[in-house]
Amino acid sequence: MSELAATTSLISIRGLKTYFPIRKGILSRVVDKVHAVDGVDLDVRRGEVLGVVGESGCGKTTLARTMLKLVEPTAGEIQFNGTDITHLSRREMAPLRRQMQIIFQDPFSSLNPRLTVGDILATPFEIHGLAEGQDMRDRVERLLMLVGLRPEAARRYPHEFSGGQRQRIGIARALALDPQLVVGDEPVSALDVSIQAQIINLLKRLQAELGLTYVLISHNLSVVSHIADRVAVMYLGRVVEIASRDELYFSALHPYTEALLSAAPSSVPGRKRDRIILKGDIPSPINPPSGCRFHPRCPKVMARCKTDDPALISPTAGSSHAVACHLHNP
Amino acid sequence: MSEAAVQGKPVATGSETVLAEHESYARMVWRRFLHHRLAVVGGIFVLVLCLSAALAGIIAPHDPTNLDTSKRFIAPFLSWNHPLGTDDLGRDTFSRLLFGGQVSLAVGIVAMITTVLTGTVVGIVAGYRGGLIDTLLMRFVDTMLCFPQVFLLLVVAAFVTPSLLSISLIIGLTSWMEVARIVRAEIMRLKEQDFIQAAHALGASATRIMVRELAPNIMAPVLVAATLKVATAVLMESYISFLGYGVQPPLASWGNMLTNAQGYFDTVPWLAVLPGVMITLTVVSFNFLGDGLRDALDPRLKMDQ
Amino acid sequence: MLKFILRRVLQSIPLVIGVSIIAFGLMHLAPGGPLAVYTLNPTIQAQDIERIKVALGLDQPFHIQYLRWAAGMFSGTWGNTFFGGRPVLDVILERVPATLILMGSALSIAILLGTAIGMLGAVKRYSLFDYLATTGALFALSFPTFWFGLMAIYVFAVRLRWLPSGGMYDLGNEGDPIDLLIHLVLPTLVLALVLVATWSRYARSSFLEVIHQDYIRTARAKGLVERDVLMKHAFPNALVPLIALFGLQLPTLFSGALVTETIFGWPGMGRLFVDSLTMKEYPVLMGMMMFTALFVIVGNLLADIGVALADPRVRLE
Numbered sequence: 001m002s003e004l005a006a007t008t009s010l011i012s013i014r015g016l017k018t019y020f021p022i023r024k025g026i027l028s029r030v031v032d033k034v035h036a037v038d039g040v041d042l043d044v045r046r047g048e049v050l051g052v053v054g055e056s057g058c059g060k061t062t063l064a065r066t067m068l069k070l071v072e073p074t075a076g077e078i079q080f081n082g083t084d085i086t087h088l089s090r091r092e093m094a095p096l097r098r099q100m101q102i103i104f105q106d107p108f109s110s111l112n113p114r115l116t117v118g119d120i121l122a123t124p125f126e127i128h129g130l131a132e133g134q135d136m137r138d139r140v141e142r143l144l145m146l147v148g149l150r151p152e153a154a155r156r157y158p159h160e161f162s163g164g165q166r167q168r169i170g171i172a173r174a175l176a177l178d179p180q181l182v183v184g185d186e187p188v189s190a191l192d193v194s195i196q197a198q199i200i201n202l203l204k205r206l207q208a209e210l211g212l213t214y215v216l217i218s219h220n221l222s223v224v225s226h227i228a229d230r231v232a233v234m235y236l237g238r239v240v241e242i243a244s245r246d247e248l249y250f251s252a253l254h255p256y257t258e259a260l261l262s263a264a265p266s267s268v269p270g271r272k273r274d275r276i277i278l279k280g281d282i283p284s285p286i287n288p289p290s291g292c293r294f295h296p297r298c299p300k301v302m303a304r305c306k307t308d309d310p311a312l313i314s315p316t317a318g319s320s321h322a323v324a325c326h327l328h329n330p
Numbered sequence: 331m332s333e334a335a336v337q338g339k340p341v342a343t344g345s346e347t348v349l350a351e352h353e354s355y356a357r358m359v360w361r362r363f364l365h366h367r368l369a370v371v372g373g374i375f376v377l378v379l380c381l382s383a384a385l386a387g388i389i390a391p392h393d394p395t396n397l398d399t400s401k402r403f404i405a406p407f408l409s410w411n412h413p414l415g416t417d418d419l420g421r422d423t424f425s426r427l428l429f430g431g432q433v434s435l436a437v438g439i440v441a442m443i444t445t446v447l448t449g450t451v452v453g454i455v456a457g458y459r460g461g462l463i464d465t466l467l468m469r470f471v472d473t474m475l476c477f478p479q480v481f482l483l484l485v486v487a488a489f490v491t492p493s494l495l496s497i498s499l500i501i502g503l504t505s506w507m508e509v510a511r512i513v514r515a516e517i518m519r520l521k522e523q524d525f526i527q528a529a530h531a532l533g534a535s536a537t538r539i540m541v542r543e544l545a546p547n548i549m550a551p552v553l554v555a556a557t558l559k560v561a562t563a564v565l566m567e568s569y570i571s572f573l574g575y576g577v578q579p580p581l582a583s584w585g586n587m588l589t590n591a592q593g594y595f596d597t598v599p600w601l602a603v604l605p606g607v608m609i610t611l612t613v614v615s616f617n618f619l620g621d622g623l624r625d626a627l628d629p630r631l632k633m634d635q
Numbered sequence: 636m637l638k639f640i641l642r643r644v645l646q647s648i649p650l651v652i653g654v655s656i657i658a659f660g661l662m663h664l665a666p667g668g669p670l671a672v673y674t675l676n677p678t679i680q681a682q683d684i685e686r687i688k689v690a691l692g693l694d695q696p697f698h699i700q701y702l703r704w705a706a707g708m709f710s711g712t713w714g715n716t717f718f719g720g721r722p723v724l725d726v727i728l729e730r731v732p733a734t735l736i737l738m739g740s741a742l743s744i745a746i747l748l749g750t751a752i753g754m755l756g757a758v759k760r761y762s763l764f765d766y767l768a769t770t771g772a773l774f775a776l777s778f779p780t781f782w783f784g785l786m787a788i789y790v791f792a793v794r795l796r797w798l799p800s801g802g803m804y805d806l807g808n809e810g811d812p813i814d815l816l817i818h819l820v821l822p823t824l825v826l827a828l829v830l831v832a833t834w835s836r837y838a839r840s841s842f843l844e845v846i847h848q849d850y851i852r853t854a855r856a857k858g859l860v861e862r863d864v865l866m867k868h869a870f871p872n873a874l875v876p877l878i879a880l881f882g883l884q885l886p887t888l889f890s891g892a893l894v895t896e897t898i899f900g901w902p903g904m905g906r907l908f909v910d911s912l913t914m915k916e917y918p919v920l921m922g923m924m925m926f927t928a929l930f931v932i933v934g935n936l937l938a939d940i941g942v943a944l945a946d947p948r949v950r951l952e
Contacts (some may be wrong), residue, residue: 070530094535096533103527106524112547127533430934477931609779609782
């Protein structure tokens with residue numbers, strides 16, 4: 001990990017692996033492991049919006065949760081603001097949590113149904129002992145207005161709100177502690193399409209106003225295209241391509257990215273892509289394929305793809321566009 | 331952040347419809363409860379019972395320990411002075427039933443609190459912590475459940491000098507296991523929900539998550555279990571008192587009134603009938619109340635589904 | 636299947652160990668410890684007690700005592716009674732048949748009657764019968780068994796003189812099966828009451844669950860007669876969860892048997908337990924705790940194997 005990367009990156013991940021054991025039998029022997037995240041390198045620059053896309057089951061949600069240490073990593077290193085947080089205990093993490101927050105996918109399970117919205121939003125202040133009494137109520141009120149809700153909402157319970165409104169409450173909670181990094185785990189995919197745009201615009205506005213850094217996880221390329229500065233594409237626990245948004249959309253290198261783009265409705269009018277249909281299903285993350293993980297489904301598969309695991313590198317020196325594919329890194 | 335707040339445009343929350351919806355939830359629970367007529371009857375009886383136990387000192391026409399050998403075995407409904415008759419020592423049965431009810435209810439409620447507290451704590455800790463702690467705690471629960479409760483209860487009761495508190499604690503500590511299982515199952519379901527992850531992400535400690543986030547969400551099943559546990563505790567108390575290991579004379583309890591009555595069984599059966607009827611009515615009422623609460627609060631737990 | 640049985644047997648081992656630790660620990664909670672009874676005996680001097688303690692190894696630390704005791708248990712030496720010095724296991728075993736007769740007859744009634752009531756209630760859900768059955772079951776569950784027994788004795792033995800008030804045989808009739816049967820009626824009915832109630836509630840919900848499954852709807856759609864649908868398709872499947880209930884009910888059954896036996900003077904294990912309590916026969920009490928708990932563990936093991944035999948899905952878990 002170079003000193004340079006530590007200073008320009010808010011969060012920097014090296015060789016991150018998160019495996020989930022599958023236990024069996026009376027002694028709970030570990031018989032297998034789900035390789036949810038299996039060797040990810042990623043740098044999130046201060047102030048940028050990084051989109052992470054991939055099909056369901058590719059490990060993007062686990063990556064998001066491991067990044068925030070909600071899930072313990074199996075191997076690798078996570079640096080946040082230059083501090084190695086990989087092995088910090090729950091207690092040691094507590095003060096750092098003020099700087100990193102998460103927005104969840106499901107606005108129905110992410111809010112405690114037995115607490116009022118006011119209580120939910122007061123929780124962060126209580127945990128960190130930042131405010132109490134009238135001061136806390138004022139701060140809760142300001143948070144509600146910040147995300148476009150009325151202050152009266154504080155007295156109500158989550159089930160009294162619509163999905164979009166609940167998602168705003170979730171965003172307000174994530175912003176309560178003035179974090180630097182906000183990870184959005186599919187923040188709009190559970191919402192109606194009409195509401196999605198509102199929430200994305202809210203996220204955009206907040207980022208501009210508060211100078212936030214976002215990592216937005218999504219299976220939907222067009223959602224990411226609206227807001228991301230850079231996009232990382234994940235497949236079976238790996239990042240297979242990462243580039244600035246425009247570069248990724250207009251000159252994708254990885255065959256998997258191409259297939260994903262061909263499936264998404266084009267964001268540029270008039271430009272039509274031939275739809276690439278991938279054969280087969282995503283292989284099981286319990287026994288990922290040898291070599292390049294994508295080789296069993298790749299339309300451009302070569303002999304060495306089956307044996308050699310491609311590294312994520314830039315084909316052109318100095319470019320920030322990196323790809324893990326033998327076609328481009330001979 | 332405050333500058334930004336000003337720009338936040340308020341979004342209509344539709345307060346009128348929202349309020350109506352909220353009210354209707356409480357009303358729905360109430361309606362479902364009223365629909366269960368036996369539960370309503372049970373609830374009313376429980377209320378009457380609690381009131382009469384609380385006011386026993388005022389209502390009771392006599393001191394329950396007052397002996398009067400000139401007035402032994404008066405049959406019920408014959409004397410205004412002793413509406414429910416007198417026992418072998420001339421004590422007023424009505425007064426003894428009132429004070430006995432006080433004792434039975436007190437034991438039942440303290441035992442229930444012990445059961446619910448122990449069961450809830452064990453269930454939450456096992457369910458949330460998981461892993462080795464969960465395995466150990468649940469194995470302990472399984473082990474305790476291998477002993478027939480009455481056996482366990484009697485052995486411990488026989489070892490301890492009986493007092494109202496000790497009896498209540500013993501009953502409570504030998505019957506918390508089902509509650510622990512119910513709570514654990516609920517917690518296992520809840521802990522996968524994102525709001526628990528959200529609390530974790532905010533830096534909440536495990537204790538805070540268990541107390542503030544998880545505990546409020548298991549109120550419905552715990553309330554139901556608590557009501558049903560009062561019923562079993564009253565039953566257990568009466569039984570161990572009947573055998574002489576529970577509430578000790580001269581303190582009256584429905585159970586030890588039955589012990590006494592057993593001796594005059596063939597000649598004065600009403601002495602055994604009255605306390606038994608009180609026990610049955612009390613236990614039935616709490617059971618119906620619990621059943622009604624279950625249907626009303628949490629339709630998922632309904633036996634038919 | 637063999638693998639399932641083996642796994643299930645292995646799972647019972649920690650339970651057996653746990654049960655023995657609790658039983659042993661409980662006896663050490665006894666006031667004055669296991670030798671309390673001697674301190675009440677004026678002919679025994681304090682130094683004698685010390686001598687007995689050493690002789691019995693009671694001066695050893697807790698875990699050593701436990702291990703010795705457990706080893707004894709394992710080899711069938713369950714200690715001797717304080718009064719009479721008879722082997723505990725013999726004392727318990729001679730009471731087992733009486734209890735098994737009582738529990739067996741009550742359980743048979745419960746299974747037959749409870750299943751029938753539950754099934755009928757489920758088929759005619761929300762009918763008057765269903766309503767009466769479910770309400771009646773809740774009432775039956777609320778009856779204090781011992782009081783119900785007393786009332787039954789009063790009505791059928793004291794007033795009507797139809798049946799004996801207690802015991803297993805009349806004096807001089809020991810071993811007469813007819814006499815046994817007559818004595819068995821009241822205690823069996825009293826014990827069966829609660830069991831029928833529980834059983835019918837479970838049977839009802841089990842049938843309701845099965846009746847609403849797609850394959851039952853398919854059977855109906857095929858045009859099968861309703862009775863065939865219920866008897867051939869629903870019945871066998873609804874019974875499977877009830878096998879497990881048999882195991883789960885064992886502790887309640889023992890508790891109920893204890894209560895019933897004390898009321899009716901039935902010379903079974905429950906009676907022995909209560910008598911041992913009054914006499915502070917700690918070795919017998921400890922033995923009884925172990926015996927009933929082991930019985931429950933084995934019963935559950937058999938019930939689980941039964942479920943697995945009947946339902947292949949369980950085996951795969």
